[in-house]
Amino acid sequence: MAAPLEILIVDDSPTDRLITAEALEQSSIANRLHFAQDGVEAMEFLRKEGPHRNAPRPDMILLDLNMPRKDGREVLADVKTDPALQLIPVVVLTTSCDHRDIRQCYALHANCYIAKPVDFKDFTTIVQRLEEFWFAVVKLPPP
Numbered sequence: 001m002a003a004p005l006e007i008l009i010v011d012d013s014p015t016d017r018l019i020t021a022e023a024l025e026q027s028s029i030a031n032r033l034h035f036a037q038d039g040v041e042a043m044e045f046l047r048k049e050g051p052h053r054n055a056p057r058p059d060m061i062l063l064d065l066n067m068p069r070k071d072g073r074e075v076l077a078d079v080k081t082d083p084a085l086q087l088i089p090v091v092v093l094t095t096s097c098d099h100r101d102i103r104q105c106y107a108l109h110a111n112c113y114i115a116k117p118v119d120f121k122d123f124t125t126i127v128q129r130l131e132e133f134w135f136a137v138v139k140l141p142p143p
Helices: 013-026 038-044 070-082 099-107 120-137
Strands: 005-010 031-036 060-063 092-095 113-114
Touching: 005 013, 005 038, 005 120, 013 031, 013 120, 031 038, 038 060, 038 070, 060 070, 070 092, 070 099, 092 120, 099 113, 113 120
Parallel strands: 005 031, 005 060, 060 092, 092 113
Antiparallel strands: none
16 A cells, blocks of 8 residues: 655645645545645745655645745745755645636646635535545656
């Protein structure tokens, strides 16, 4: 049996973190979830700094855009310019449907951009399809 997939959820909203976790828990793909409440904590986790020195390398990052201290755009830029991190798929999962945000995230090399639906059932479906696509269909580079 394969090891569970490591997924880092970066979102400042406790409610959104919980909803995302619930959607992923309903998946048939084994996963282990990790959380960062802002971009600073996300980068500490990814770089194994401070309390995150034993953090696993995530197989995927689910990234919100609008957060305090360091927003998702800054995290995306940091991840995609760091040779040790740049191959980790980053999925922007945000409420913003602004075309400028979408364009900027793809320019920063986001692997995909998804606007969070308001309805929980729709959100769960999207998260499950996302996980199935990235972990059951796509071939990812080894760590």
